[in-house]
Amino acid sequence: MNASLRRIGVVGGGQMGAGIAEVCARAGLDTVVCEADATAADAARDRVTASLARAVGKGKLDRASAEAALARLVFTGSLDDLADRHLVIEAVVENPDVKTEIFAALDKIVEDPEAILVTNTSSIPVMRLGMATRRADRVIGLHFFNPVPVLPLVEVVASLHTAPETVTAVEDFAATLGKTVVRSRDRAGFVVNALLIPYLLSAVRMAESGFATAADVDAGMELGCAHPMGPLKLADLIGLDTVASIAESLYEEFKEPLYAPPPLLQRMVQAGLLGRKTGRGFHTYVPTAGADARS
Incomplete structure (x- = not known):
């Protein structure tokens, strides 16, 4: 070594x-x-x-x-x-x-x-x-x-x-x-994403169902739970393609429904609406120079 x-x-x-x-x-x-x-x-x-x-x-x-x-x-x-x-x-x-x-x-x-x-x-x-x-x-x-x-x-x-x-x-x-x-240990999601991704997917499902708007979901967690960033803003920052890929890996390994990527997330990835790096995800952004779809 x-x-x-x-x-x-x-x-x-x-x-x-x-x-x-x-x-x-x-x-x-x-x-x-x-x-x-x-x-x-x-x-x-x-x-x-x-x-x-x-x-x-x-x-x-x-x-x-x-x-x-x-x-x-x-x-x-x-x-x-x-x-x-x-x-x-x-x-x-x-x-x-x-x-x-x-x-x-x-x-x-x-x-x-x-x-x-x-x-x-x-x-x-x-x-x-x-x-x-x-x-x-x-x-x-x-x-x-x-x-x-x-x-x-x-x-x-x-x-x-x-x-x-x-x-x-x-x-x-x-x-x-x-x-x-x-x-x-070597298992899908490791420590952080095994905890984080189900939370993000739950926020996506809430917006998808019309239960609350993306803005209200994020405001609820930022102002009600003192999170520095709401879950949908965070998903946009990570990249929705990356969130979907991690969710798919977690679901493939554990077969738990809470890990399955919601249809809305899959459609947004297919549409190229990947979050901050493309200028639009659950929120709209000014695209960053040189941004791409890599994780």
């Missing part, structure tokens, strides 16, 4: 991947971000640059530190550029087939047999991804929360094959990023 995980790779430069890359670079780590092609890689760079600029504007980061972080980042459209990495974090769309394909490819590309392959999945079994490789003992889940530069939590998820040394190394890595770790 690598004593020092200094060369980091991130696969996916969308909302989550860009945030993960940013916190790695801000922690002083040499970070390569891989996207589907050069155009997407440029968009990922713009996403990180804009986030760093916001941090500077809010006084949370000085300009020199932001420039130093950006200098530690390389953006590419080729997985082959991750060959020399000590640790690679997959942060692409929440689709098990896509993630499995990426892990199989990374297993062949990443040269160091002791390198760790990490998934940022919020619901897909880590075991499934590990079994797509020849190094299941060095495959682990590290689930970040959005926005990654702001929220301090990560879930560490070991499969039945994950070696104890891998768990220790990744927890140390998370500490380097300034994150607080909670451990979860």
Whole structure:
């Protein structure tokens, strides 16, 4: 096992991947971000640059530190550029087939047999991804929360094959990023989403039935329960496609009706009404520059 995980790779430069890359670079780590092609890689760079600029504007980061972080980042459209990495974090769309394909490819590309392959999945079994490789003992889940530069939590998820040394190394890595770790067993939803998703789906069903408007559902939880954000606003922030994917994974594993995605949620995803990143979900937003449908 690598004593020092200094060369980091991130696969996916969308909302989550860009945030993960940013916190790695801000922690002083040499970070390569891989996207589907050069155009997407440029968009990922713009996403990180804009986030760093916001941090500077809010006084949370000085300009020199932001420039130093950006200098530690390389953006590419080729997985082959991750060959020399000590640790690679997959942060692409929440689709098990896509993630499995990426892990199989990374297993062949990443040269160091002791390198760790990490998934940022919020619901897909880590075991499934590990079994797509020849190094299941060095495959682990590290689930970040959005926005990654702001929220301090990560879930560490070991499969039945994950070696104890891998768990220790990744927890140390998370500490380097300034994150607080909670451990979860390898089951759909882990800790946070197993609790959160049924709550969000209940809010969707309430709006779907006409029992209350989306605005009133959110106001009720914000003003009546002191939640910082109502459930439908939160679903919009997460991305309705991601919420639906997590719900489907939970339902597939447990067959509990409360995990089944409601028809309204499915139709909104089919219509491309994904929340903040598309400008419209249960509420309407000004689209964020460079937003996409990645998780």
